[in-house]
Amino acid sequence: MCCKGFILVIFCLQLWPRPLGEAIHPDCAIISQHLRAREICSQTRRSEAQNQTDHSGCKTEWDEIGCWLRAEVGQVVNVSCSAVFQHFSSNQGFVYRNCTVDGWSEMYPPYEEACAFSDDSEPESETSYLYTFRQVYTVGYATSLISLISAIVVFAAFRKFHCTRNYIHINLFSSFVLRATAVFIKDTVLFADETLDHCSMSTTACKSAVAFFQFSILANYFWLLVEGMYLQTLLALTFVSQRKYFWWYILIGWGLPSAVLILWVLTRFFYDDRGCWDDTDNVGIWWIIKGPITASLLVNIVIFINVIRILVQKLKSSAMVGNNDTGHFMRLAKSTLFLIPLFGMHYTVFAFLPENTGVAARLYIELGLGSFQGFVVALLYCFMNGEVQTELRRWLWKCHNQNHLTPAKRSITQITIRTRGGLGLPPSSGNISSV
Numbered sequence: 001m002c003c004k005g006f007i008l009v010i011f012c013l014q015l016w017p018r019p020l021g022e023a024i025h026p027d028c029a030i031i032s033q034h035l036r037a038r039e040i041c042s043q044t045r046r047s048e049a050q051n052q053t054d055h056s057g058c059k060t061e062w063d064e065i066g067c068w069l070r071a072e073v074g075q076v077v078n079v080s081c082s083a084v085f086q087h088f089s090s091n092q093g094f095v096y097r098n099c100t101v102d103g104w105s106e107m108y109p110p111y112e113e114a115c116a117f118s119d120d121s122e123p124e125s126e127t128s129y130l131y132t133f134r135q136v137y138t139v140g141y142a143t144s145l146i147s148l149i150s151a152i153v154v155f156a157a158f159r160k161f162h163c164t165r166n167y168i169h170i171n172l173f174s175s176f177v178l179r180a181t182a183v184f185i186k187d188t189v190l191f192a193d194e195t196l197d198h199c200s201m202s203t204t205a206c207k208s209a210v211a212f213f214q215f216s217i218l219a220n221y222f223w224l225l226v227e228g229m230y231l232q233t234l235l236a237l238t239f240v241s242q243r244k245y246f247w248w249y250i251l252i253g254w255g256l257p258s259a260v261l262i263l264w265v266l267t268r269f270f271y272d273d274r275g276c277w278d279d280t281d282n283v284g285i286w287w288i289i290k291g292p293i294t295a296s297l298l299v300n301i302v303i304f305i306n307v308i309r310i311l312v313q314k315l316k317s318s319a320m321v322g323n324n325d326t327g328h329f330m331r332l333a334k335s336t337l338f339l340i341p342l343f344g345m346h347y348t349v350f351a352f353l354p355e356n357t358g359v360a361a362r363l364y365i366e367l368g369l370g371s372f373q374g375f376v377v378a379l380l381y382c383f384m385n386g387e388v389q390t391e392l393r394r395w396l397w398k399c400h401n402q403n404h405l406t407p408a409k410r411s412i413t414q415i416t417i418r419t420r421g422g423l424g425l426p427p428s429s430g431n432i433s434s435v
Contacts (some may be wrong), residue, residue: 041067047066058099065111069290071099140371141180147375148173148180158391168223168230169381171253174221175245176374182216183371185209190276192293206276211265214289217259226294227254228303256292264288 045060048070057072066079075141078094093114098105152173156167188210190201226249267285268277280286382388 037067038062044069060103063107064125066095068097068104073099073101075099079306081111103409137183137271137371140375141183144176144372144374144378145180147383148177151378152177154382154388154392160391161388164246165230165234167246168226168249171250172223172227173378173382175216175223175253176377179220180371180374182209182213183282186213190278202273202275206278210277211261214264215257215261218260218289218292219254221293221296222257223253225300225303228300228307232303232307232310235307235314260288260292 041060041062044067045062048060057070057075060069060070061068066081068077071077076096076098078096081093081095095107095109095111097107143287154172155161161335186209200343229252230249264285267288272282272285324419
């Protein structure tokens, strides 16, 4: 019964979403840890069989959940609940077994009682919560995709917006599009079919999906860095042409992530070609991805502080002329608010902490809020831009007038053709200007 409950909890974690900086799902981490514990227990048992000549007492035994180490007759052995159910139970109880002449006794109390673990209510509530959370980040990424693609179309369609600043915005938006798309592709390839053991599968498709996911993460962070570099250069070097730096920005935004990804793929292929490459067990290989991301965040923190310093100086100088302290602080607050989603400052909260720290908070910030970051960036830097709003209103007004004037133009053209024909004159091309 307790084994069944444990399996049900593992199954309910199939819907658990992963933090964005890490491709592995927590349920795979739990299963991996469970398999390692079983392997360690098996190795201990084999070692005892090889080295021990006295077979009295109870041998090491694996009960499909925990490992009971060798004991002498009459001994009482306990297993801590925190060691077995550490990911989803905070109970500090123990399960006991007696070593008798006939071998191990039955466990008392059972796992589900000692560890306050119910195999009826817990999986159902956990599954409902995780399913709801997955729906939230799916809606977030879908909203971001629609808004980002719309923003890209606006910047590309109107020639007025063809400038270095908006070209960088388009590339940043494209990296967010790749990021959202990669999440959907990875979830489809790895987790759409519940009959597959996605924690142990190892196919070219799933490895490609994870590699594409890692590339999108890298590109997104580096384009956030490029935005910071561009803004700082714009504020510090007012009279320098930014167009000559654009190809350097392209190299940083797309070239560096490509180089890092190639290095990571080759390292995984030759030295750690296990599963779908969605684990972080090998810390050295994982830092090939995490190192550049952490470095970009560090540089962006420095840029963020420097940009705020420059803005404060500029706003102070303007405030001295106008003597408007309230307006000064409002403009500074607005500038800071706009810079936070641009630089991805909210990701720095957990960037330098261990991967298993604050898992629930990571999910809310990196998935719940992070899934809407593309929407926020598109809203702030495109649809709330005064020039964009003016141009869109002008375009809508033009389309509205054209729709209303078209029937009148058509009627005038038809009357003109009939009149010229009645006078024996050749009909014109139908253009009003030819009348």
